[in-house]
Amino acid sequence: MTQIENLSSLSDINGKWVNRAMNKTPYRRIILDMDSSESPVYGEQERSAYNGHFGCTCFHPLFCFNQFGDCEGAMLRPGNVHSADRWEELLEPIVHRYKHEKISRYFRGDAAFAKPEIYEYLEGKGFLYAIRIPANEILYMKIQHLLTRPVGHSKENPIVWYDYFIYQAASWTRPRRVVTGVEWHEGELFPRVGFIVTNMCKARRYCTLLQWQRNCRAMDNRRQVCSELDPALMQTFHFKSGQAMAVCSGL
Secondary structure, three states: OOOHHHHHHHHHHHHHHHHHHHHOOOOOEEEEEEEEOOEEOOOOOOOOEEEOOOOEEEEOOEEEEEOOOOEEEEEOOOOOOOOOOOHHHHHHHHHHHOOOOOOEEEEEEOHHHOOHHHHHHHHHOOOEEEEEEOOOHHHHHHOHHHOOOOOOOOOOOOEEEEEEEEEOOOOOOOOEEEEEEEEEOOOOOOOEEEEEEEOOOOHHHHHHHHOOHHHOOOOOOOOOOOOOOOOOOOOOOEEEOOEEEOOOOOO
């Protein structure tokens, strides 16, 4: 079982199962969700390590699911690696699996996958993506007009505003579109703000992609359940005078 060819065959089993399932499933697009999780250990297993984020000694596996809940791929990694470590090694066989399918291709990820090499890889493979990016001072300057507390809003439902702008980080080779969501909740002094980088040019596309809450963060149900959504996930998206604005009943 430790021979390289046998390990490769074992790794291919999951892909073959997914292929059989997808052959019986009508679909016009594939949406890939990538995220990491923890696998706690209680002994001295080789390559296990303490992970400060999860607060335990564990392995740190990487997963990729599709919108139907199928596990497209998984990779067991040491407990102390970065969340996006070896992302391409896991993603490349999955991308190749759908290479000749005449479908739309999408990718979603949290801020751990906010890396220019990932953006460029997905763009080169024809994927549309929506990836959370960490906030910084420049991003907040772009949305100053959304950070003024609204007057007289409902106590039951938050007021949610959306906007988008073109932004280029120092490590990026070119500018990209960033979508932001600002939530004002009753009783909270500051708004909840989120930023997502995307290569989708039509609001309806990334609105539809992000609003499917049942698919987000499907990998880690204990720590990243769907009730803990990124603030930038959106349910409705309407444009008015060049600015994306919406009021939601809540995520």
